[in-house]
Amino acid sequence: xxxxxxxxxxxxxxxxxxxxxxxxxxxxxxxxxxxxxxxxxxxxxxxxxxxxxxxxxxxxxxxxxxxxxxxxxxxxxxxxxxxxxxxxxxxxxxxxxxxxxxxxxxxxxxxxxxxxxxxxxxxxxxxxxxxxxxxxxxxxxxxxxxxxxxxxxxxxxxxxxxxxxxxxxxxxxxxxxxxxxxxxxxxxxxxxxxxxxxxxxxxxxxxxxxxxxxxxxxxxxxxxxxxxxxxxxxxxxxxxxxxxxxxxxxxxxxxxxxxxxxxxxxxxxxxxxxxxxxxxxxxxxxxxxxxxxxxxxxxxxxxxxxxxxxxxxxxxxxxxxxxxxxxxxxxxxxx
Amino acid sequence: xxxxxxxxxxxxxxxxxxxxxxxxxxxxxxxxxxxxxxxxxxxxxxxxxxxxxxxxxxxxxxxxxxxxxxxxxxxxxxxxxxxxxxxxxxxxxxxxxxxxxxxxxxxxxxxxxxxxxxxxxxxxxxxxxxxxxxxxxxxxxxxxxxxxxxxxxxxxxxxxxxxxxxxxxxxxxxxxxxxxxxxxxxxxxxxxxxxxxxxxxxxxxxxxxxxxxxxxxxxxxxxxxxxxxxxxxxxxxxxxxxxxxxxxxxxxxxxxxxxxxxxxxxxxxxxxxxxxxxxxxxxxxxxxxxxxxxxxxxxxxxxxxxxxxxxxxxxxxxxxxxxxxxxxxxxxxxxxxxxxxxxxxxxxxxxxxxxxxxxxxxxxxxxxxxxxxxxxxxxxxxxxxxxxxxxxxxxxxxxxxxxxxxxxxxxxxxxxxxxxxxxxxxxxxxxxxxxxxxxxxxxxxxxxxxxxxxxxxxxxxxxxxxxxxxxxxxxxxxxxxxxxxxxxxxxxxxxxxxxxxxxxxxxxxxx
Numbered sequence: 001x002x003x004x005x006x007x008x009x010x011x012x013x014x015x016x017x018x019x020x021x022x023x024x025x026x027x028x029x030x031x032x033x034x035x036x037x038x039x040x041x042x043x044x045x046x047x048x049x050x051x052x053x054x055x056x057x058x059x060x061x062x063x064x065x066x067x068x069x070x071x072x073x074x075x076x077x078x079x080x081x082x083x084x085x086x087x088x089x090x091x092x093x094x095x096x097x098x099x100x101x102x103x104x105x106x107x108x109x110x111x112x113x114x115x116x117x118x119x120x121x122x123x124x125x126x127x128x129x130x131x132x133x134x135x136x137x138x139x140x141x142x143x144x145x146x147x148x149x150x151x152x153x154x155x156x157x158x159x160x161x162x163x164x165x166x167x168x169x170x171x172x173x174x175x176x177x178x179x180x181x182x183x184x185x186x187x188x189x190x191x192x193x194x195x196x197x198x199x200x201x202x203x204x205x206x207x208x209x210x211x212x213x214x215x216x217x218x219x220x221x222x223x224x225x226x227x228x229x230x231x232x233x234x235x236x237x238x239x240x241x242x243x244x245x246x247x248x249x250x251x252x253x254x255x256x257x258x259x260x261x262x263x264x265x266x267x268x269x270x271x272x273x274x275x276x277x278x279x280x281x282x283x284x285x286x287x288x289x290x291x292x293x294x295x296x297x298x299x300x301x302x303x304x305x306x307x308x309x310x311x312x313x314x315x316x317x318x319x320x321x322x323x324x325x326x327x328x329x330x331x332x333x334x335x
Numbered sequence: 336x337x338x339x340x341x342x343x344x345x346x347x348x349x350x351x352x353x354x355x356x357x358x359x360x361x362x363x364x365x366x367x368x369x370x371x372x373x374x375x376x377x378x379x380x381x382x383x384x385x386x387x388x389x390x391x392x393x394x395x396x397x398x399x400x401x402x403x404x405x406x407x408x409x410x411x412x413x414x415x416x417x418x419x420x421x422x423x424x425x426x427x428x429x430x431x432x433x434x435x436x437x438x439x440x441x442x443x444x445x446x447x448x449x450x451x452x453x454x455x456x457x458x459x460x461x462x463x464x465x466x467x468x469x470x471x472x473x474x475x476x477x478x479x480x481x482x483x484x485x486x487x488x489x490x491x492x493x494x495x496x497x498x499x500x501x502x503x504x505x506x507x508x509x510x511x512x513x514x515x516x517x518x519x520x521x522x523x524x525x526x527x528x529x530x531x532x533x534x535x536x537x538x539x540x541x542x543x544x545x546x547x548x549x550x551x552x553x554x555x556x557x558x559x560x561x562x563x564x565x566x567x568x569x570x571x572x573x574x575x576x577x578x579x580x581x582x583x584x585x586x587x588x589x590x591x592x593x594x595x596x597x598x599x600x601x602x603x604x605x606x607x608x609x610x611x612x613x614x615x616x617x618x619x620x621x622x623x624x625x626x627x628x629x630x631x632x633x634x635x636x637x638x639x640x641x642x643x644x645x646x647x648x649x650x651x652x653x654x655x656x657x658x659x660x661x662x663x664x665x666x667x668x669x670x671x672x673x674x675x676x677x678x679x680x681x682x683x684x685x686x687x688x689x690x691x692x693x694x695x696x697x698x699x700x701x702x703x704x705x706x707x708x709x710x711x712x713x714x715x716x717x718x719x720x721x722x723x724x725x726x727x728x729x730x731x732x733x734x735x736x737x738x739x740x741x742x743x744x745x746x747x748x749x750x751x752x753x754x755x756x757x758x759x760x761x762x763x764x765x766x767x768x769x770x771x772x773x774x775x776x777x778x779x780x781x782x783x784x785x786x787x788x789x790x791x792x793x794x795x796x797x798x799x800x801x802x803x804x805x806x807x808x809x810x811x812x813x814x815x816x817x818x819x820x821x822x823x824x825x826x827x828x829x830x831x832x833x834x835x836x837x838x839x840x841x842x843x844x845x846x
Contacts, residue, residue: 199716201708208705212694218653218685219694219706219759220677279696 064294070265073237081278082135094242103162121235125228210278343406351400378563393417423500438467600832614659680767682760695745700726750782
């Protein structure tokens with residue numbers, strides 16, 4: 001029997017020979033976004049040493065906060081094999097609602113805003129899961145709806161926080177290590193999501209959906225509820241982003257700060273190693289994805305690149321970085 | 336072109352080797368195939384068969400040795416070169432464009448300009464249909480080239496693939512060599528008979544390499560059988576000099592130990608775990624009543640139109656039904672969902688392992704705890720260390736190799752993957768019934784035997800098994816009860832405890 005066993009083990013060798021390389025990619029997948037952020041930072045530090053000295057890092061971190069929050073929500077939705085194009089619009093609507101309600105209801109206002117944005121996200125999820133509308137089409141539609149609601153709610157102008165804004169504003173003014181609390185809020189959310197994905201059955205189920213939805217269904221994973229939850233988390237994270245916007249600007253408008261965060265947030269999620277076809281995500285590296293996205297425009301200015309060429313550099317860097325960090329486990333199928 | 340006195344071999348391999356890094360997938364293979372010969376190529380998964388086929392089809396380049404086609408040495412730079420030399424491969428997974436017509440599929444590889452089918456990048460439709468019809472005629476098929484492939488049965492699609500494989504060589508008047516890579520793996524028995532007939536027709540126009548895991552088929556169809564193991568060609572026998580048992584031993588490296596199952600009749604004191612009554616789904620099956628008892632394997636036989644797969648899926652809540660009832664462990668409801676069925680203690684191993692049975696990119700241990708976390712769970716949490724040790728225990732018990740539960744499941748071989756899928760259900764604390772839809776599909780005989788042994792031991796521990804087998808022999812080998820279905824209705828019920836149906840009798844009730 002033992003002789004037979006050794007022979008049969010030999011048969012399995014080809015499969016085994018393949019395994020270490022997969023593992024190596026996994027390792028790069030975990031640290032790639034960090035390495036790339038640091039590499040860009042080093043280049044900037046060498047070219048303009050003053051940038052780092054004058055608190056440039058804190059500027060990057062604080063400007064990355066809303067992107068980070070939205071990117072984390074987006075990453076959760078991407079992980080279940082869907083996409084949420086409406087989350088930045090939900091975030092901005094949340095900011096407008098916060099600015100409108102802080103005066104009348106004070107401390108209750110952020111709670112109401114978070115409940116509302118989470119509900120918006122959940123509605124997206126419910127329609128995707130139960131009416132089976134493809135998420136791209138659905139959230140493209142709800143993106144328009146939320147933008148319209150934001151226009152109506154704001155009366156097409158900038159809404160200023162009338163009173164009671166101190167508490168929210170303090171999130172931006174106070175901080176740890178010179179970095180505002182809004183950023184640390186994102187870090188806390190990232191840690192929470194990391195634990196959710198790594199150590200809970202809910203997280204495991206979500207990842208299974210992203211990797212192979214049919215198999216998840218046949219394994220009795222509650223695929224519909226988990227999709228709704230992923231979208232609800234995206235709405236919740238968007239609500240936090242709305243709070244971060246008010247904390248930073250003290251006001252919100254349909255065309256102001258936060259109105260163009262959708263694509264940077266998706267870029268941050270991708271640079272952070274999230275697979276656009278689902279099933280691969282690490283919220284902790286998404287932090288560095290968001291930092292990289294915030295760093296690039298600041299760095300191009302600091303290095304002194306012509307303003308007209310900045311978006312070209314920005315675009316080129318995003319493509320290059322995603323090419324380097326993108327998870328390619330899913331054979332060659334990249335959506 | 337060919338010398339009349341000594342016809343050169345259609346294909347001659349001399350000492351062909353291919354390595355991937357340190358892994359020598361094919362080692363010094365020498366093989367010669369004469370015109371009109373049908374060669375069976377067998378070997379376990381991972382024995383190097385696919386690598387050898389990919390060398391022949393021009394997908395891989397060999398490192399050492401020479402390949403000669405019709406006496407001339409060749410170097411394939413790509414699949415197009417192989418096709419031009421007359422080697423056509425029919426792949427295991429069908430690779431037809433289902434939205435196009437038969438003719439377009441057959442002509443897709445024809446070199447531009449040459450046959451006149453494709454001139455200046457434009458199709459000459461009349462030529463296209465005529466040439467396709469000719470290729471079909473050559474293999475004795477009477478399909479209409481204008482039919483869309485999506486409207487064809489599986490067997491007919493296979494014929495289109497064969498026609499496509501010989502099309503290029505037919506145009507250049509070389510003797511074709513057709514390689515059939517496990518063409519029968521997912522065919523029903525009756526369809527297999529049709530395909531066997533077609534293969535013997537190919538004999539008249541060229542040669543065939545037939546790759547299969549079904550040894551009985553290989554013995555019936557082929558003139559000669561070559562066996563691969565660990566990258567080497569270890570045996571080359573004519574079918575008259577070899578037995579099925581010997582082939583098994585050569586392939587796997589040990590004797591078969593298929594013990595004859597001792598059977599008892601249904602104990603009248605026992606009550607069924609799953610009882611379906613007058614189950615009907617319009618257009619699929621009608622008035623199906625089946626009882627599955629604990630500790631018994633119930634096999635449902637039938638052809639692809641029998642509706643047996645749909646019945647199996649209805650029991651698991653994966654497909655709805657129009658009328659009748661399914662009761663599981665006393666529970667009976669109109670709306671059975673997968674969630675409900677699993678909660679009641681039913682497990683399901685789907686036929687499509689890679690797409691429905693497992694999350695290939697997830698590690699094996701996470702697949703095992705996906706449905707029933709067992710001791711790995713702590714409230715809503717799942718502890719990686721406990722999960723790993725739980726998975727290790729299953730790897731030990733089911734002999735899953737290599738013993739690396741942390742590796743991605745897709746890196747394991749088919750048989751080991753199937754055991755992980757089994758473990759996922761066995762990890763339930765309240766498993767009462769397992770529905771197995773073609774559990775041995777695509778497994779080599781060695782792997783199939785070990786999976787079968789596990790199914791038996793699960794059954795002996797008191798689980799009811801409902802099995803959709805690949806073959807009648809598989810049913811006779813493992814089942815205690817056999818239900819035969821024909822056109823959606825039950826045409827025979829046998830309790831092997833006291834009935835002893837002949838294969839022919841079962842076959843008659845299927846057709």
